[in-house]
Amino acid sequence: MSEKQGKMGVKTSKRYVAYAILIAFLLLLPWLSLGGAYFIHVCILIFTYVIATSSLRTIFVSGQASIGHAAFMGIGAYTSALLSTKLGWTPWVTILLGAITAMVVAVLSGYLFSRLRAIYFSMVTAFFGVAFEALMRSGGEFTGGKAGMVALPGMGVIDLPGLGEINFATSKIPYYYLLLFLTLFTLIVLYRIERSRSGMNWMAIAQSPLVASSIGISETKFRILAFAVGCFFGGLAGSVYPHYSSVLSPGSFSLMPSINLVIFLLFGGTRFFAGPVIGVIVLMAIPEVFRSLKQYAPYIVGGIMLLVTFWMPQGLAGLFESAKPWIFKMFGKGANPVRKEFSNGMRK
Amino acid sequence: MEIFTQTVVNGIVLSSIYILVALGFALIFSVMQILNFAHGTIYMAGAYVCYYLASSFGLPPWAAILISAVVLALFGVFLERFGFRYLENDFNRTLMFSLVIIVFLQTTADITVGPYVKRVPSVLHGVTTVAGITLSKERLITCVITVCLLLAVTFLIRKTALGRQMLAVAQDGDAASLQGINVHRVAAFALGLSSALAAVAGGLMGSIIMLNTYMGDAMLLRAITLVIIAGIGSLGGLFVSGLIVGFVDAVLPIFIGGSGSAVVAFSFAILILVIRPQGLFGHEI
Numbered sequence: 001m002s003e004k005q006g007k008m009g010v011k012t013s014k015r016y017v018a019y020a021i022l023i024a025f026l027l028l029l030p031w032l033s034l035g036g037a038y039f040i041h042v043c044i045l046i047f048t049y050v051i052a053t054s055s056l057r058t059i060f061v062s063g064q065a066s067i068g069h070a071a072f073m074g075i076g077a078y079t080s081a082l083l084s085t086k087l088g089w090t091p092w093v094t095i096l097l098g099a100i101t102a103m104v105v106a107v108l109s110g111y112l113f114s115r116l117r118a119i120y121f122s123m124v125t126a127f128f129g130v131a132f133e134a135l136m137r138s139g140g141e142f143t144g145g146k147a148g149m150v151a152l153p154g155m156g157v158i159d160l161p162g163l164g165e166i167n168f169a170t171s172k173i174p175y176y177y178l179l180l181f182l183t184l185f186t187l188i189v190l191y192r193i194e195r196s197r198s199g200m201n202w203m204a205i206a207q208s209p210l211v212a213s214s215i216g217i218s219e220t221k222f223r224i225l226a227f228a229v230g231c232f233f234g235g236l237a238g239s240v241y242p243h244y245s246s247v248l249s250p251g252s253f254s255l256m257p258s259i260n261l262v263i264f265l266l267f268g269g270t271r272f273f274a275g276p277v278i279g280v281i282v283l284m285a286i287p288e289v290f291r292s293l294k295q296y297a298p299y300i301v302g303g304i305m306l307l308v309t310f311w312m313p314q315g316l317a318g319l320f321e322s323a324k325p326w327i328f329k330m331f332g333k334g335a336n337p338v339r340k341e342f343s344n345g346m347r348k
Numbered sequence: 349m350e351i352f353t354q355t356v357v358n359g360i361v362l363s364s365i366y367i368l369v370a371l372g373f374a375l376i377f378s379v380m381q382i383l384n385f386a387h388g389t390i391y392m393a394g395a396y397v398c399y400y401l402a403s404s405f406g407l408p409p410w411a412a413i414l415i416s417a418v419v420l421a422l423f424g425v426f427l428e429r430f431g432f433r434y435l436e437n438d439f440n441r442t443l444m445f446s447l448v449i450i451v452f453l454q455t456t457a458d459i460t461v462g463p464y465v466k467r468v469p470s471v472l473h474g475v476t477t478v479a480g481i482t483l484s485k486e487r488l489i490t491c492v493i494t495v496c497l498l499l500a501v502t503f504l505i506r507k508t509a510l511g512r513q514m515l516a517v518a519q520d521g522d523a524a525s526l527q528g529i530n531v532h533r534v535a536a537f538a539l540g541l542s543s544a545l546a547a548v549a550g551g552l553m554g555s556i557i558m559l560n561t562y563m564g565d566a567m568l569l570r571a572i573t574l575v576i577i578a579g580i581g582s583l584g585g586l587f588v589s590g591l592i593v594g595f596v597d598a599v600l601p602i603f604i605g606g607s608g609s610a611v612v613a614f615s616f617a618i619l620i621l622v623i624r625p626q627g628l629f630g631h632e633i
Contacts, residue, residue, distance in 0.1 A: 065439060112622050119383060119439065123572060124621045130569055131614035138607035146607070255565060259385070259447060266444050295459055302451035309444040310434065 026180055030173045040172040044244060046284050047179035048237050051186045053264045053276035055233035058190055060270045061199070062226035063206030065122045068129030069261050072231040073238025074253030075102040078136060078143060080239035081248050084153050091155050091243045095236065102235025103228050110227035114220045117209065126255060133254040148249030152242050175244050182240065186233045191273055193229060202226050267308055269315020278316050353483070355598055361487050361556070363594025364494035368549040369567055370574035370586055371501060372542025378518035378581050379538040380432060382442040386449035387546060388568025392561060394420050394547025395554035396457045398468045409469050413551035417544040424543030428536040454561045461559075468554030490552045497548060498587075501541070505583065514538055518581065570597075573617045579627020589628065 030040055056069045080098035083089050113124050136143045143149070155178070193199055201222045204212040213219050242248040251257075268279025283301065290297045312319050369391055376384045397416035401407045407415070427449065435441040470486035477483075505511035516524040517534045525531045549567075557563070573593055578585030593613055600609030620627060 116621060116625060120621060120625055122383070122439075123576060124618055126569075126572070127576075127614050127618045127621070131611055131618060134607045134610035134614060138605055138611060255569065256562075262443065263447055266440050270440065295455070298451050298455040302448050302455070305444060305448045305451065309441055309448060313438070313441060 023184070027177075030176050037172055040176050042284065042288060044172065044175055044179050046280055047176075047183045048241050049261070049264060049280045049284065050183050050277050051179075051237035052234055053261055053268075053280050054187060054190055054273075055230040055237070056261050056265055057230075057270060057273075057276050058194065058202075058233075059226055059230035060265065061194065061206060062202035062223055063117075063209070064125075064223060064227060065118070065262075066125040066227070066230075067122050067255070067258050067262055068125035068127070068132075069230070069234050070238075070253045070257035071125075071129035071132040072102045072106060072234040073241075073257075074132055074136065074250070075105050075231075076235030076237070076239035077242045077248055077253070079235075081149050081152050081242050082143070084243070085149065091153060092158075095239045095243070098239030099232050099236040102238070103232035106228045106231030107224060110224040111220075113227075114223055126258070129253070129258050130255050133250050136250040136253070143250075144248070146250065148247065148251075149242075150247050152246045152248060154243055154246060172244075179240065179244075182236065186236070187277075190229070190233065194273065198222065198225060263305070267305060267315055269312075269317035271314055272317035275315050275317040278320075282316060351602075355602065357483055357487050357491075359591075359595040359598035361490050361594075362597050363590045364491055364498070365549045365553050366567075366570050366574055366594050366597075367498060367586055367590035368494050368545050370571040370578075370590060371498070371583070372545040373568075373571040374575045374578075374580070374583065374586060375505075375514070375538050375542045377575065379514050380428075380535045381437050381521075382432065382446075383439075384446050384539075384542075385443065385568065386427075386446040386453070387542070387571060388564030388566075389450045389453045390420055390424070390543050390564070391546040391550040391553075391567050392559075392564035393423075393453045393457065394543075394550030395468060395559050395563065396461055396550075396561075397547065398551035398554055399466055399559060400461060402469050403466075409551075409555070412468070413548055416551055417547045420547035421540040421544035424539040424541075425536045427543075428532070428539040432535070432539070433532055450564075457561045466559050467557075468551055468559070470555035486555055490556070493548070493552060497545065501545065502583065504541075510534070510537060569614070573613055575627075576617045577620050577628055579629045582627060582629040585627060585629030 029043065052069065052073055056066065059066045059069070076095075076098035078098075079101040080091065080094040083094040083097060084091050109128060113121060113128075116124055137146050139145060155174070194202075201212070201217045204215075204217055205219055205222055209219050238253075264279040264283055265276050266279075267283055268275035268277065282304075286301050286304065287297050290300050293300065308315060314322070369387065373384065373387045376382060376387070394416050397419055398409070398412045401412040401415055402409055431445050431449075432442060435445055470489075503511075505514060513524070513529045513534050514537070516527065516529055517531050521531050524534075553563075553567075570593060574586055574589045577589035577592065596613050596616075597609055600612060604612075
């Protein structure tokens with residue numbers, strides 16, 4: 001037992017070293033001169049989608065397949081944009097308020113929707129999404145109507161102690177670091193919550209709501225909790241982006257953007273925490289890699305999605321997991337001892 | 349008076365096309381237990397095939413609509429045989445697969461026909477005067493065709509052996525297969541039939557509105573709205589909910605604009621789902 005714990009300790013510390021290297025790499029990435037400003041732009045998009053998709057996964061983990069997540073990003077985005085333009089508040093405050101508004105709306109709507117399970121929950125969230133988009137379109141002067149809002153204020157110039165003045169207006173790199181920080185923060189918080197008692201309760205509810213409530217887990221309470229947590233970070237992702245791009249259009253929060261998030265998630269795999277991260281990076285990279293194919297590029301995306309649908313029911317992250325024994329076998333270490341004994345027995 | 353009658357005619361045209369699309373969506377949902385998000389895109393593909401046949405080969409519109417219905421029906425059967433059959437009604441995987449269909453069809457439509465403004469030629473041109481009221485012939489013929497089709501499909505489902513098999517599979521797939529019904533074949537037929545209906549709806553709608561590759565999204569939402577208001581498993585209820593939503597879409601934009609009427613229709617659907625998930629005419633879920 002003690003030996004096993006010792007091994008686990010080594011493994012964990014190795015893992016921390018790997019994470020440290022990864023974070024150091026991400027910190028240095030803007031200075032490696034890979035494609036310039038456009039590359040930074042793609043990275044910022046990837047970070048935004050990683051936050052949004054990981055938060056969507058939290059909702060999926062509790063057995064709620066929401067297909068209106070872009071609407072909660074939209075609630076964050078519109079709240080933040082309206083507060084910063086109409087009242088002139090600094091985006092640093094309004095971003096947080098946007099995320100909180102998304103969470104409050106999620107608690108209220110989650111309470112209403114908590115009666116509905118499975119496919120009915122999916123449909124009601126889809127309708128919530130399109131109703132939100134139509135509402136923003138018909139908002140007239142206040143929300144900018146169909147055209148959306150333009151000339152939103154950026155993050156401005158801030159004075160950090162020790163780092164000097166950081167000007168968000170002149171380059172994209174400060175936004176890169178802001179999004180990197182928010183992404184890491186989101187991933188850590190979501191991971192901790194998922195590995196806590198609440199996370200276990202979510203998984204129990206997803207497996208069987210009846211059994212879960214029979215052992216004293218309040219289905220309504222924990223489903224609303226998952227929805228609120230997911231939508232808070234969804235709103236966070238949504239409220240930062242318009243200040244970076246300085247424009248906002250209602251079309252970015254309708255049904256198809258929501259479904260895109262679900263694609264990212266299912267592509268990466270819902271069962272694994274790394275699923276959304278892998279899904280977003282791969283699916284965002286494909287169009288960039290196959291840029292030369294021009295209008296034929298979506299065929300590549302579709303083809304790879306087809307592969308995932310039929311041959312990787314657990315998504316791309318699931319592929320890594322199931323390929324692990326083979327990889328270990330190939331490099332001759334950590335091979336499954338049970339399987340070894342079994343094969344020896346067969347030979348005799 | 350002129351505006352009033354035209355609004356009524358528009359309402360009936362919209363309702364009948366909505367019902368045509370929603371009937372297919374509901375059929376797939378009851379028989380195969382999947383939410384086919386690609387249904388709206390198949391409707392779009394129907395309109396594009398129609399446009400392509402009419403503009404490139406100079407076919408008369410009615411022949412183009414007929415051929416596009418046959419093409420899309422075969423496509424639907426193909427999708428069941430080589431796609432949905434292997435996905436075992438798993439929500440995540442069928443959702444993925446229908447999104448793959450959307451990607452492929454939209455990209456193909458963009459590449460082959462292109463994004464410029466286009467319209468399917470209508471079956472009949474000109475106007476006619478009935479009891480002193482001027483009506484456009486294309487709207488009237490659209491109504492007539494869709495009503496005939498709806499009657500034919502209702503007859504097919506309620507009275508023929510194949511239709512009864514579909515109803516049996518919709519009630520309980522396992523029990524149906526114990527009775528010797530080939531569930532997969534019935535599912536393939538249902539998907540083919542619903543795709544053909546969507547294609548006809550696309551061809552007819554294509555002569556009323558301008559085509560674009562995203563026209564399926566709005567129609568998909570309308571189809572889901574209809575199914576929710578009617579209640580899943582209620583084919584008769586679709587006609588009532590179709591008339592409600594069709595008239596909402598024909599009347600409200602005059603007063604509060606297109607997006608405003610969308611807010612009303614979608615909020616109504618949310619309300620129905622929250623208060624009465626089985627719909628107005630559906631059975632308990």
